[in-house]
Structure formats: C-alpha cells, structure tokens
Amino acid sequence: MSGVLYGIGLGPGDPELLTLKAARLIRSAPVLAYPASPGAESFARSIAAGQIAEGAVELRIEVPMQVDRGPAQAAYDKAAAEIGAALDLGQDVAFLCEGDPLFYGSFMYVLARLAADHRVEVVPGITSVSAAAAALGRPLVARNASLSVLPGPLEDAALRAAITAAGAVAILKVGRHMARLKALVSDMGLAERAFYVERATLPEGRAMPLAEAPDEAPYFSMILILKGDDPWL
Amino acid sequence: MSGVLYGIGLGPGDPELLTLKAARLIRSAPVLAYPASPGAESFARSIAAGQIAEGAVELRIEVPMQVDRGPAQAAYDKAAAEIGAALDLGQDVAFLCEGDPLFYGSFMYVLARLAADHRVEVVPGITSVSAAAAALGRPLVARNASLSVLPGPLEDAALRAAITAAGAVAILKVGRHMARLKALVSDMGLAERAFYVERATLPEGRAMPLAEAPDEAPYFSMILILKGDDPWL
Known part of the structure; x- marks a missing residue:
C-alpha cells in the first residue's frame, strides 16, 4: 500500500495563515520534504516549524539557484527518488511549499516526476497576491474586473x-527588475495606482506607494496596480 | 476605543481550509457579519459554522441579486451602519467572506463604507482559483508564465x-455563460488544455475536461485553461 504525497501550501509566511488541514497533515506526517537554498534556512520549513512533530524524518532539498537548470533538475530528480522510496514503503510524505503549491511553487517539479506512479493530494494555500492586497487593505478585483499576474x-x-x-495587475518576482518596472509603470501613467509590497504578513513586511519604494527589491516582493474605482458597489 | 473590523477570508468551502488565524478570530468575535441570499443559508456562515461561539451576535446581510443595484447598495448601507455602531461600542466585528475578501469578495462593499473612520484588518483566504488547480492536481503557473483571471x-x-x-487562464463566474465559453475555448483550439471545476473542495465538487462538462453550470464554477507544458523544470 503506497503512501500519499501531500503538496501542502503554507501561505505567504505568517505561520498563523496555515490552514487547519495543512497543520493537521504536517503534524501527522512521518516524512517531510521541503526546498532550501544551499546553506540557508528553508523558508518553507520556518513557516511550518511550529507544527512539525518530534521524530519526523526531514528531507531537505537543496536547490541551486543558477541560470543553468541542470543542477536544479538533478536536485529534483534526487528528491523525487527519495520521496518515491518513502511512498513505496507506505509512508505519507508532506511536501512543504510557500504560498500555493501550484502557483509558481517548487512542488510542481516533484509532482511532475511522481504523479504518474503515486497517489497525490494538493492542499491549496494563500498566495502572495492575496497577502499583498490584505497588507494594503485595498480591493484587488471586484465585479467584472480582470486580474493579470505577471512575472x-x-x-x-x-x-x-x-x-x-487588465483591471488589476500583480507583478511578481520583482527583485532585480525593480528599477525597470518602476519606470514602465510611471511611463504608463499608472504611478498613482501602483503599490509596492515586500514580504507581506511577515514581521519585517512593508507596503507603500510604488513611487516611494526603493530601486532595490528582494525576490519575494510585488508590485500591485489597482486601476479600478473603489467598489462602492 | 473603537473595535476592529476584521475582513476574514474563509477559503473555497472546505471548513478545514480555514486558516488558524481565521478560526481564532471567528471564535473570539463578539459580533459576526456575513452575506446571504434572501431566504437561503449563508454559504459564508456554513463554512465558518464550526468555529462560531455560542452567544455571538450575528448580523445577517441579505443581498438582493438583481440587475438594478439600488437594493443591494441599500443592503450594504444598512449593514455598514449596523457594523459601524458595534465598532463604535468597542466591539470587534468579524465579517465572514467566502474565498479571499479582496478577490471578488462582498467584504469590499463594507470596507468602502467603513475604512475611512474605523480600524480594519484583512485576513487573506484561499481563492477558488487555487482550489480548482488543486482539485485537478495540475500546475497553474510555473517559472515565467503569466495568469489571467477573467470573469x-x-x-x-x-x-x-x-x-x-496569458500562460494560464481562470474564467470565473461561469454560470449561464457556460455554452458560449465552451464554444469560444473550442474555437480557439484550446479544448484539450481546458478543464471545468465546480465547487472545488466541497463534498459535491467535481472536476473534468471542459469537453465533458455540461452546458449548464452554477455560479460557483470555473474554467481553467492550462497552456503551459508540465514543469519538469
């Protein structure tokens, strides 16, 4: 009897934004897997830390961040083999994933390698887009407005x-593209409708009009352009 | 000392997809407010029911569904006045909202009426888009793919x-537009990449290729078009 691979969305960073289901599955999982940058703490593990049971086996997946995809592919090949071996022993494996597993999440690379031969269940999570809108306290989309999410x-x-x-726009993975994106938004006459949000829901998070944002931004940052009127109704 | 208005995202429908934060705030709220269609059970209240404390005051907001917006505006005016009165008495109010409060959520109509004069905190929730992708077990967007959410x-x-x-598309509020949307997707040659998802995460939920879906769909249904290749990496 094969185990189940759970792809678990952890939400944007605040551990209290775990779902009840995610917390339950993490607490009961005999095996946990999560991505990490080489030499750094795993952001995914840090969100889930309060739920991890003593004695759980942890598979840390070190994913090299470089333009050549070969090393990252090899890391996911190795991780998939280890996870598959645990599943074949009948153990459930909880794969921890920041945000939502199927929304730019690293879980997809494991899913692609294991879905054909194993039972998989995905537990959705709160995306950074929802978290950014909440940090601003401003409507994202209402009524018949559309939303574009753009890297x-x-x-x-x-x-x-x-x-x-689009009616509203979320630009993700801003990082080193910040100065170019600020110039583009300003050139389009949308500076007054644009906001910058960094690490929403984390203690060090911040949100501000884009015009006031610095030209340097971390990878986990976002520009929101909210073109709609406030939805009085 | 004014109370705090919490706009609480409840997620797509499974009560276990409430966040730990949403569950805590609902349990401790002296006043709950939620929208409902006239004469029907409130979907929002049904998701949160397991967390509602005995003795909590409940403000049911009956929102008429009709083309003329006057009656709905009047309903939100009245609700905002009642919520505002509770806040002015120093009571916190938890406004219950399906999905995410700022993503096509009715909370925005209350927010627009109360934000200027009251403290507001938004607790993000899992959107129906994340829930639909999870129900299909298929990647929504990876790497530099874009996502369009379209009513x-x-x-x-x-x-x-x-x-x-777009790299991936979620068409929401399908309802009576189903036959037209199926024809459009087919005409664009995307039928093989398109899926239909109805009431994801609820017991009666279902997901299937769009080509196999009926021409009649409820309001809470969605078409996903996933154009990208599977993200082997």
Whole structure:
C-alpha cells in the first residue's frame, strides 16, 4: 500500500495563515520534504516549524539557484527518488511549499516526476497576491474586473500589453527588475495606482506607494496596480 | 476605543481550509457579519459554522441579486451602519467572506463604507482559483508564465485577447455563460488544455475536461485553461 504525497501550501509566511488541514497533515506526517537554498534556512520549513512533530524524518532539498537548470533538475530528480522510496514503503510524505503549491511553487517539479506512479493530494494555500492586497487593505478585483499576474522578468512589451488590458495587475518576482518596472509603470501613467509590497504578513513586511519604494527589491516582493474605482458597489 | 473590523477570508468551502488565524478570530468575535441570499443559508456562515461561539451576535446581510443595484447598495448601507455602531461600542466585528475578501469578495462593499473612520484588518483566504488547480492536481503557473483571471460575463473579444496573451487562464463566474465559453475555448483550439471545476473542495465538487462538462453550470464554477507544458523544470 503506497503512501500519499501531500503538496501542502503554507501561505505567504505568517505561520498563523496555515490552514487547519495543512497543520493537521504536517503534524501527522512521518516524512517531510521541503526546498532550501544551499546553506540557508528553508523558508518553507520556518513557516511550518511550529507544527512539525518530534521524530519526523526531514528531507531537505537543496536547490541551486543558477541560470543553468541542470543542477536544479538533478536536485529534483534526487528528491523525487527519495520521496518515491518513502511512498513505496507506505509512508505519507508532506511536501512543504510557500504560498500555493501550484502557483509558481517548487512542488510542481516533484509532482511532475511522481504523479504518474503515486497517489497525490494538493492542499491549496494563500498566495502572495492575496497577502499583498490584505497588507494594503485595498480591493484587488471586484465585479467584472480582470486580474493579470505577471512575472517581473517578462519583457516590457508583454508587460505593457497585459497591464493595459487588465483591471488589476500583480507583478511578481520583482527583485532585480525593480528599477525597470518602476519606470514602465510611471511611463504608463499608472504611478498613482501602483503599490509596492515586500514580504507581506511577515514581521519585517512593508507596503507603500510604488513611487516611494526603493530601486532595490528582494525576490519575494510585488508590485500591485489597482486601476479600478473603489467598489462602492 | 473603537473595535476592529476584521475582513476574514474563509477559503473555497472546505471548513478545514480555514486558516488558524481565521478560526481564532471567528471564535473570539463578539459580533459576526456575513452575506446571504434572501431566504437561503449563508454559504459564508456554513463554512465558518464550526468555529462560531455560542452567544455571538450575528448580523445577517441579505443581498438582493438583481440587475438594478439600488437594493443591494441599500443592503450594504444598512449593514455598514449596523457594523459601524458595534465598532463604535468597542466591539470587534468579524465579517465572514467566502474565498479571499479582496478577490471578488462582498467584504469590499463594507470596507468602502467603513475604512475611512474605523480600524480594519484583512485576513487573506484561499481563492477558488487555487482550489480548482488543486482539485485537478495540475500546475497553474510555473517559472515565467503569466495568469489571467477573467470573469465569464466579459465579451468574447476581451476574453479572446486575454486568453491568447496569458500562460494560464481562470474564467470565473461561469454560470449561464457556460455554452458560449465552451464554444469560444473550442474555437480557439484550446479544448484539450481546458478543464471545468465546480465547487472545488466541497463534498459535491467535481472536476473534468471542459469537453465533458455540461452546458449548464452554477455560479460557483470555473474554467481553467492550462497552456503551459508540465514543469519538469
């Protein structure tokens, strides 16, 4: 009897934004797996830490961050083999994933390698987009407005077209693209509707108008463009 | 000392997808407010029911569903006045909202009426989009793919342009637009990449290829178009 692979969304960072289901599955999992940058604390593990049972086996997946994808592919190959071996022994494995597992989450690389031969259940989590809107206390989308979620590394032309068409825009993975993105938003005349949010729901998190934001941003940061009127109704 | 208005995201429907924070705030709230259709059980209240303390005051907000917005506006005006009165007495009020409060949520109509004069905190929740992807067990967006969230009532031309540009698409509020949307997706040659998800995470929920879905759909249903390749990495 094979174990179940749970892809568990942990939400944006505040441990209290774990779901009841995520907390239950983490507490009862005999095996936990989570990604980490080499030499650094795992952000995913830090969110879940309060729920991890003593004696749980932990598979730390070190994922090299570099342009060549070979080393990262090899890391996920190795992780999938270890997770698959635990599943084949009948052990459930909880894969811990920041945010939502299927929304830019590293769980997808394990899923792709294991879904064909194993039982998998995904537990959705709160995305950084919802967390950023909550930090600002401003409506994201209402009624028949559309929302575009765009990675910051996209080229200006693609960003410009999508921003023009959408009712609200979330630009993720801002990082080293911050200065270019600020200039683009300003050039489109949207500076007054744009906000910058960094590490929402974490103690060091901050949110401000984009015009007041620094030109240097971490990877876990976001620009929100809220073009709609306030929804009086 | 004014009370705090909490806009609480309850997630897509499974009560176990409440966050630890939402559960804590609901349990301790002296006053709860939630929307309901006239004569029907409140979906929001049903998700939260297991957490509601005995003796909590409940403000049921009956929102008429009709094209003329006047009656709904009047209902939110009245609700905001009642909530405001409780806040002015120093009572915290937990406003219960399906999904995420700032993502097509009715909380925004109360927020617009009360934010200027009261303390407000938003607790984000899991959206129906994350729940639908989890129900399918398929990646929504990875790496530099973009996501467009589009309301089904939008006109074909707007939908077509957004679907063409995006890496993944979630069409919400499908309801009576189902037959038109199926035809549009098929005409764009995307039928094999499209899925239909209804009431994800609820016991009666279901998920299937769009081509197999009926032409009649409830309001709480969604079409996902997943154009990307599986993210082997």
